[in-house]
Amino acid sequence: MKLKYNIFVLNSLLITSAFASYLLNHELIGKISEAEVIAMSTIPNNQELCHKKNHELNNQDEINILARTCHEVVGNVEILKDYQDKYVDLSDIEKIHGDLSVHDCSQIISLNAPRLDTIGGGIKIKDLTSLVSITVPSLQNVHNIEFVTLPLLKDININRDIEQLDKLIISDTSLQSIESFQNVKKVNTLEINNNRYLANIDLHVDIVNEKLHIYSNADQAQVNFAKLSSTGDLSIRNAGSFNLNNLEYINKSLDIIENSIDQINLTKLKKVVGTVAIIDNDNLKDVNCNNLTHIEGGLLIINNDNLKNMDFLPSIHTIGGAIQIDGTFHKVTFEKLKVIKGGANFRSQSDKFNCTELLEPLMERHVIRGENLTCSSNMKNQSNLNQSNVTKISYNKTKTGKATGMKESMSSQTEITKSDSSAPSTTENSSKTGKVKSKKNSGLKLTSINIYGIGIWFLITFIFFSMF
Structure with a gap:
């Protein structure tokens, strides 16, 4: 009897221990499930914070929340024009898969992004009238850089290893140097204008x-593109000198207008797809384009008062448009010219320019294919040529300067559409949380059933041993 009783006690202890262990196990499971519910309910919130089409920020506190949560931001980051602080500090943000835009914030003094290395779109900073410095020292990957209408901007600190850009625009700043972009080798659009203290523009672009x-940069600005071999539309104005000694192809037009340069050396230039315009360069005395053979557009050489001898195109044999040469020149020669597809207009205020000497060889070789031909000078006893059906080739002086430059630069602004379509919806979040909770509830129901079954088994065992 005593043996049976001991067996009964031992069996009871084992059952009780198993039961206690079961309850403890399920208690821990209950706690883990609760933590999982909390975690799963916060994950969509983080996704919503880090993944938006536009992250619109009103103050530094909102930037801090974004930076602490998201080292990698999907979507555009936009500092709104009613931004309330003087500083923008992106702190721990490393990647922005969109644009970084700051527009129309007159109170911002500095922008700092110490760890930002990638911008999927562009960095666009425009119309910040108090901004003094921009610091993005780790930036390696970016498509567009646009710094426009930042009249107090004096300092840019950007990683100098950037070699390729779609667009680089620096307009209306107080910068004295753009060395941060010196190693850019390939770019689609490059505009530098209206920077009144920028006296040296030296870039290694190919x-x-x-x-x-x-x-419209500093007076007598020195422009150096010594490695440039090919370009699209090329326009240089208001410069004191420029170096384009390696340039071979211009795939659109060439404008050299209103500069204080005394010479132009384009010794390697072979072809210009558009029009060549050399206009209003008062100090220009010498031009060298010895290897230029094709100009597929027109040729305009106008009001260069010190350029007396137009003999700088010895290899040219095709001009696809019209010619207009106007000034105080003494002589024009085209030794190898075979065709001028448009008309021709030569007008000199000099008494040394001889129209007959220029035109007779051209007319004998049937070089001028257009119907319109005029020539005039102040040489005595000269019959000026004026063919019938003359069409005047007019030139309206291009106005440069701050207002025009700003207007051209501002036309490149793009608007960012504001929507949050990519963020997870609240309905989806609540449904996910609901599923987790329902799993937990069914687990608790299962626990209750198991406890009830163990209790019945314990009672049957007790009755069984009591019978002996």
Whole structure:
């Protein structure tokens, strides 16, 4: 009897221990499930914070929340124009898969992004009238850089290893140097204008695909593109000197207008797809384009008062448009010219220019294919040529300067559509949380059933041993 009783006690202890262990196990499971519910309910919130089409920020506190949560931000980051602080500090943000835009914030003094290494779109900072410095020292990957209408901007600290850009625009700043961009080798659009203290523009760019415009910077600005071999539309204005000694191809037009240069050396230039315009360069005395053979557009050489001898195109044999040469020149020669597809207009205020000497060889070789031909000078006893059906080739002086430059630069602004379509919806979040909770509830129901079954088994065992 005593043995049976001991067996009963031992069996009871084992059952009780198993039961206690079961309850403890399920208690821990209950706690883990609760933590999982909390975690799963917060994950969509982080996704919503880090993944938006536009992250619109009103103050530094909102930037801090974004930076602490998201080292990698999907979507555009936009500092709104009613931004309330003087500083923008992106702190721990490393990647932005969109644009970084700051527009129309007159109170911002500095922008700092110490760890930002990638911008999927562009950095666009425009119309910040108090901004003094921009610091993005780790930036390696970016498509567009646009710094426009930042009249107090004096300091840019950007990683100098950037070699390729779609667009680089620096307009209306107080910068004295753009060395941060010195190693850019390939760019589609490059515009540097209206930077009144920028006296030296020295870049190592090799290829500009679409547009290279330099104008209205410091007086007598020195422009150096010594490695440039090919460019799209090229316009240089208001410069004191420029170096384009390696340039071979201009795939659109060439404008050299209103500079204080005394010489132009384009010794390697072979072809210009558009029009060549050399206009209003008062100090220009010498031009060298010895290897230029094709100009597929027109040729305009106008009001260069010190350029007396137009003999700088000895290899040219095709001009696809019209010619207009106007000034105080003494002589014009085209030794190898075979065809001028448009008309021709030569007008000199000099008493040394001889129309007959220029035109007779051209007319004998049937070089001028257009119907319109005029020539005039102040040489005595000369019959000026004026063919019938003359069409005047007019030139309206291009106005440069701050207002025009700003207007051209501002036309490149793009608007960012504001929507949050990519963020997870609240309905989806609540449904996910609901599923987790329902799993937990069914687990608790299962626990209750198991406890009830163990209790019945314990009672049957007790009755069984009591019978002996």
